[in-house]
Amino acid sequence: EDKVVQSPLSLVVHEGDTVTLNCSYEVTNFRSLLWYKQEKKAPTFLFMLTSSGIEKKSGRLSSILDKKELFSILNITATQTGDSAIYLCAVGLMESQTGANNLFFGTGTRLTVIP
Amino acid sequence: ETGVTQTPRHLVMGMTNKKSLKCEQHLGHNAMYWYKQSAKKPLELMFVYSLEERVENNSVPSRFSPECPNSSHLFLHLHTLQPEDSALYLCASSQAPQGDQPQHFGDGTRLSIL
Numbered sequence: 001e002d003k004v005v006q007s008p009l010s011l012v013v014h015e016g017d018t019v020t021l022n023c024s025y026e027v028t029n030f031r032s033l034l035w036y037k038q039e040k041k042a043p044t045f046l047f048m049l050t051s052s053g054i055e056k057k058s059g060r061l062s063s064i065l066d067k068k069e070l071f072s073i074l075n076i077t078a079t080q081t082g083d084s085a086i087y088l089c090a091v092g093l094m095e096s097q098t099g100a101n102n103l104f105f106g107t108g109t110r111l112t113v114i115p
Numbered sequence: 116e117t118g119v120t121q122t123p124r125h126l127v128m129g130m131t132n133k134k135s136l137k138c139e140q141h142l143g144h145n146a147m148y149w150y151k152q153s154a155k156k157p158l159e160l161m162f163v164y165s166l167e168e169r170v171e172n173n174s175v176p177s178r179f180s181p182e183c184p185n186s187s188h189l190f191l192h193l194h195t196l197q198p199e200d201s202a203l204y205l206c207a208s209s210q211a212p213q214g215d216q217p218q219h220f221g222d223g224t225r226l227s228i229l
Contacts, residue, residue: 034218
């Protein structure tokens, strides 16, 4: 059975702290791993990772994938109150017939950044 | 603005009503998805349409009926729903067959069943 596990489930930090969010997975037909940020509405895309060991970076956020150990981390440095959200990890599964990128999600990590 | 628009934003309906959720994407994508997001549970994939053909139905009850008339529009028809169907219903789109493209989500329809 496909499984995506995120930890911690929730996290409270102070502004300026650095946080690391974890995502481990066990799936068949792995294609990619994606991170999304969800505030009150639509999950917004952060990163897509397909290759091990290559860090992706966007401002204060970065992420890396380890396909041997089957996990990914999302780092946020110098956190701000605007980083408060649920961070979702999803694994893209190969849909061989059509190429549609089906996503299998974890339950998310709720991050709260307090001033 | 994500390029994926869902209407209505909120919907309250009785168990015997029939209603439809609408999703429209302006991104030129050709795959569209319905997800259900319940409290404290992962997003659950319900339906996938790729190139306007349904390719996945994750054992969703027949009281949910999708329709994809073209690559830009997706509907979810609802009838005789149950209280446990109350949830946030999210639509997403992506570009297929290039699977290495992320899905882009709409803001969702918050559905409450009385």
